[in-house]
Amino acid sequence: MMRVVILGGGFAGLHTAKGLKDAPVHVTIVDRENHHLFQPMLYQVATAALSPGDIASPIRSILRKHKNTEVLLGEASRVDIDSRTVHLEDGRSIGYDYLIVGTGARHSYFGHDDWADDAPGLKSIADAVLIRERMLLAFELAEQAATPAARRALLNFVVVGAGPTGVEVAGALAEIKEYTLRRDFRNINPREARVILLEAGPKVLSTYPAELSEKARQNLQRLGVDVRTDTMVTDINRDGVTAGGEFIASRTMIWAAGNIASPLLKSLGVPLDRQGRAIVEPDCSIPGHREVLVLGDAANYPHQGEKPLPGVCPVAIQMGQYAARVIRSETLRHKLTADRPQFHYRDKGQLAVIGRGRAVADIGKAHFSGFIAWLLWIFVHIFFLIGFRNRVIVLMEWAFSYWTYGRGARLIANASLEDGARGADIASASDRRRATVA
Amino acid sequence: MMRVVILGGGFAGLHTAKGLKDAPVHVTIVDRENHHLFQPMLYQVATAALSPGDIASPIRSILRKHKNTEVLLGEASRVDIDSRTVHLEDGRSIGYDYLIVGTGARHSYFGHDDWADDAPGLKSIADAVLIRERMLLAFELAEQAATPAARRALLNFVVVGAGPTGVEVAGALAEIKEYTLRRDFRNINPREARVILLEAGPKVLSTYPAELSEKARQNLQRLGVDVRTDTMVTDINRDGVTAGGEFIASRTMIWAAGNIASPLLKSLGVPLDRQGRAIVEPDCSIPGHREVLVLGDAANYPHQGEKPLPGVCPVAIQMGQYAARVIRSETLRHKLTADRPQFHYRDKGQLAVIGRGRAVADIGKAHFSGFIAWLLWIFVHIFFLIGFRNRVIVLMEWAFSYWTYGRGARLIANASLEDGARGADIASASDRRRATVA
Numbered sequence: 001m002m003r004v005v006i007l008g009g010g011f012a013g014l015h016t017a018k019g020l021k022d023a024p025v026h027v028t029i030v031d032r033e034n035h036h037l038f039q040p041m042l043y044q045v046a047t048a049a050l051s052p053g054d055i056a057s058p059i060r061s062i063l064r065k066h067k068n069t070e071v072l073l074g075e076a077s078r079v080d081i082d083s084r085t086v087h088l089e090d091g092r093s094i095g096y097d098y099l100i101v102g103t104g105a106r107h108s109y110f111g112h113d114d115w116a117d118d119a120p121g122l123k124s125i126a127d128a129v130l131i132r133e134r135m136l137l138a139f140e141l142a143e144q145a146a147t148p149a150a151r152r153a154l155l156n157f158v159v160v161g162a163g164p165t166g167v168e169v170a171g172a173l174a175e176i177k178e179y180t181l182r183r184d185f186r187n188i189n190p191r192e193a194r195v196i197l198l199e200a201g202p203k204v205l206s207t208y209p210a211e212l213s214e215k216a217r218q219n220l221q222r223l224g225v226d227v228r229t230d231t232m233v234t235d236i237n238r239d240g241v242t243a244g245g246e247f248i249a250s251r252t253m254i255w256a257a258g259n260i261a262s263p264l265l266k267s268l269g270v271p272l273d274r275q276g277r278a279i280v281e282p283d284c285s286i287p288g289h290r291e292v293l294v295l296g297d298a299a300n301y302p303h304q305g306e307k308p309l310p311g312v313c314p315v316a317i318q319m320g321q322y323a324a325r326v327i328r329s330e331t332l333r334h335k336l337t338a339d340r341p342q343f344h345y346r347d348k349g350q351l352a353v354i355g356r357g358r359a360v361a362d363i364g365k366a367h368f369s370g371f372i373a374w375l376l377w378i379f380v381h382i383f384f385l386i387g388f389r390n391r392v393i394v395l396m397e398w399a400f401s402y403w404t405y406g407r408g409a410r411l412i413a414n415a416s417l418e419d420g421a422r423g424a425d426i427a428s429a430s431d432r433r434r435a436t437v438a
Numbered sequence: 439m440m441r442v443v444i445l446g447g448g449f450a451g452l453h454t455a456k457g458l459k460d461a462p463v464h465v466t467i468v469d470r471e472n473h474h475l476f477q478p479m480l481y482q483v484a485t486a487a488l489s490p491g492d493i494a495s496p497i498r499s500i501l502r503k504h505k506n507t508e509v510l511l512g513e514a515s516r517v518d519i520d521s522r523t524v525h526l527e528d529g530r531s532i533g534y535d536y537l538i539v540g541t542g543a544r545h546s547y548f549g550h551d552d553w554a555d556d557a558p559g560l561k562s563i564a565d566a567v568l569i570r571e572r573m574l575l576a577f578e579l580a581e582q583a584a585t586p587a588a589r590r591a592l593l594n595f596v597v598v599g600a601g602p603t604g605v606e607v608a609g610a611l612a613e614i615k616e617y618t619l620r621r622d623f624r625n626i627n628p629r630e631a632r633v634i635l636l637e638a639g640p641k642v643l644s645t646y647p648a649e650l651s652e653k654a655r656q657n658l659q660r661l662g663v664d665v666r667t668d669t670m671v672t673d674i675n676r677d678g679v680t681a682g683g684e685f686i687a688s689r690t691m692i693w694a695a696g697n698i699a700s701p702l703l704k705s706l707g708v709p710l711d712r713q714g715r716a717i718v719e720p721d722c723s724i725p726g727h728r729e730v731l732v733l734g735d736a737a738n739y740p741h742q743g744e745k746p747l748p749g750v751c752p753v754a755i756q757m758g759q760y761a762a763r764v765i766r767s768e769t770l771r772h773k774l775t776a777d778r779p780q781f782h783y784r785d786k787g788q789l790a791v792i793g794r795g796r797a798v799a800d801i802g803k804a805h806f807s808g809f810i811a812w813l814l815w816i817f818v819h820i821f822f823l824i825g826f827r828n829r830v831i832v833l834m835e836w837a838f839s840y841w842t843y844g845r846g847a848r849l850i851a852n853a854s855l856e857d858g859a860r861g862a863d864i865a866s867a868s869d870r871r872r873a874t875v876a
Binding site for chain 2: 033034035051052053054056057058060061064065070071072073074124125126129136137140141143144183184185186187389390392393396397400404406408409410411412413414
């Protein structure tokens with residue numbers, strides 16, 4: 001039986017596996033996490049609106065009815081294209097007839113990897129929890145701050161990059177300080193906190209039509225976000241950010257500016273673009289190896305000779321479905337076919353949420369914003385979220401947040417209260433795990 | 439205005455603060471966590487049924503309407519009784535007129551603190567998440583195990599101590615292996631996993647009437663738990679447990695056997711019992727200092743000359759309510775009164791859940807078990823859970839679990855796949871936090 005190995009249980013990998021249900025192939029899906037993550041809602045975990053479990057489902061649980069599918073918790077270290085073998089970090093190897101690479105992307109700091117500790121990005125549950133704890137802890141420390149300068153730095157929240165993630169995080173932070181925490185403190189007024197959104201380019205949401213970009217900026221400003229476009233970040237350290245020549249003191253910085261594809265792709269030995277993505281053929285395969293398909297954020301798919309397809313869920317989902325169709329059809333005919341159909345992306349538009357009742361929608365020729373766009377965002381995201389339970393719970397959480405402005409997951413569980421300026425430490429029992437919160 | 443300082447935002451401290459709403463006193467509540475934790479349901483986080491956010495609420499959010507109350511994230515290091523001052527770890531100090539000590543208890547390993555890493559206890563959210571991740575990771579590693587012996591050790595789950603927590607954890611683990619994971623693996627049958635409950639005493643749930651103890655044991659055995667009473671643990675290391683002379687290979691061990699009160703109590707300079715609790719007067723104060731009340735798990739309250747009151751929620755809640763009444767009444771009269779009424783505990787009974795539809799109830803003269811006891815457990819716990827949102831979400835989660843046998847929070851987010859036997863490692867991006875899973 002043909003062996004299909006899928007690297008990555010994100011949208012691309014999972015939809016390939018789903019499309020191969022009951023196909024006469026043996027599928028192995030490898031991921032270093034035990035769960036599929038609904039990334040478009042990850043910013044809601046980082047901003048304490050949802051619990052991690054609400055947007056993550058065990059991959060093996062999603063695929064439990066796929067008798068031909070095995071799920072392996074592990075990390076691929078390299079691919080040997082010639083012997084058709086995937087090598088895992090633990091030394092084991094897996095042979096394949098088809099290889100699906102859906103290993104996604106991680107943050108890129110454009111050569112400044114030392115910024116990562118001070119300005120974490122938002123890709124995994126662990127990232128989101130880290131950002132959530134830093135954000136909540138900043139307010140706690142500000143409440144106790146010894147000097148106005150220390151308080152000011154603690155209440156400056158800086159988001160770098162005004163793509164969808166940056167805009168969503170900035171909007172949510174603004175709502176937290178304006179509404180959620182309004183009455184919770186005695187020594188500080190959370191409304192004095194500043195949310196600063198830095199963008200090197202000339203506009204927010206650069207992939208959107210100009211009018212929606214402008215709407216998004218207005219909405220953010222109405223929420224109190226300090227939006228600074230054409231502002232390049234030149235330095236980040238534990239005390240703050242330098243951007244556009246100005247130093248902004250801050251203890252909570254979030255990186256949403258750049259992506260780079262998984263380093264595994266280097267082992268494929270094919271041309272990569274500047275973001276480390278494999279430049280794929282019209283059938284998503286790599287040059288000279290039709291049995292290897294690179295999908296989703298890992299692929300640079302030259303879209304009708306224009307810009308490559310963006311790194312968004314619909315692309316990954318459609319590529320996964322396409323890959324499964326190709327494998328099914330070729331498996332039935334017992335060969336890789338010369339007339340393999342090429343992948344066609346059906347662009348369904350884009351949506352970004354800015355805050356409660358505020359979103360922008362760019363659906364074909366329709367461009368709109370406000371409450372209707374926000375309802376559409378909710379509908380689409382609940383629809384694509386995996387699992388009936390998660391859908392119901394998330395809808396409930398959103399309903400509570402909408403009516404009360406509350407956020408259900410304001411939890412600091414791993415961080416130790418450690419502030420250089422004050423030397424405070426609230427570490428507890430020896431078996432308690434710690435994260436260093438700089 | 440009188441200054442009331444409350445150490446600990448558990449049941450005792452929180453109920454003291456609640457009882458002092460709008461009283462003419464200034465209240466400062468100090469906790470090293472930002473959240474109040476509903477401890478009776480913590481085992482459900484450890485067994486992936488609930489998310490941490492479902493049973494934790496920010497203390498400052500609970501008390502936001504208490505204008506006279508300040509919440510301070512910090513850890514008290516010692517109390518200076520004579521100068522009526524609490525010293526915090528960060529060097530600051532707070533003066534008080536009344537001091538409420540509700541600092542609870544932590545695990546006691548009876549002199550074997552080196553067992554803590556291998557057999558963590560269950561007191562905090564971080565503990566629960568650690569246990570959840572070890573448990574889920576054990577099944578993942580068993581699926582990939584190279585030898586039958588390695589697989590066997592990974593599928594042995596050992597719970598030490600058959601009090602309510604130990605019984606609840608063992609019952610939940612048994613349901614996970616029997617039902618939740620039934621169809622999720624390809625190389626192992628999760629039903630082959632063994633859950634072993636070790637108890638040094640002669641029976642499970644030793645504080646319950648003999649008939650309910652026996653019912654609980656039968657229920658556990660029917661769920662497949664290997665219950666071993668009169669079995670003393672003599673050693674724990676990373677490879678397993680030695681108990682009753684037998685070595686049990688295991689990678690997932692949970693400690694639910696002993697408690698010791700917070701070390702802060704030593705600084706009070708009053709007699710402590712063997713569990714480190716302050717032996718208090720009939721008004722919960724310490725000898726010679728009527729302005730210092732020790733409550734809940736931190737107190738040894740000699741109940742009508744008999745055994746001290748147990749370390750359970752109702753005791754802590756009632757003590758907190760009592761302390762608030764005392765302070766209110768004395769503040770109105772501007773003095774500590776000689777005729778302070780003594781604390782009276784109203785015993786409402788005890789409840790322990792064993793599994794889906796199985797519980798035992800010891801309510802006054804009524805002793806019963808089974809489905810009705812289980813419904814009662816649900817009703818009582820939802821009633822006492824703090825926050826309307828949490829109640830609704832938890833009820834929904836339970837309904838889903840009841841119908842589907844699923845568990846909504848099967849998430850490994852912090853653990854790296856690190857197994858000595860295989861040398862596997864799935865560590866990811868540099869900014870990802872790690873927990874070492876031995």
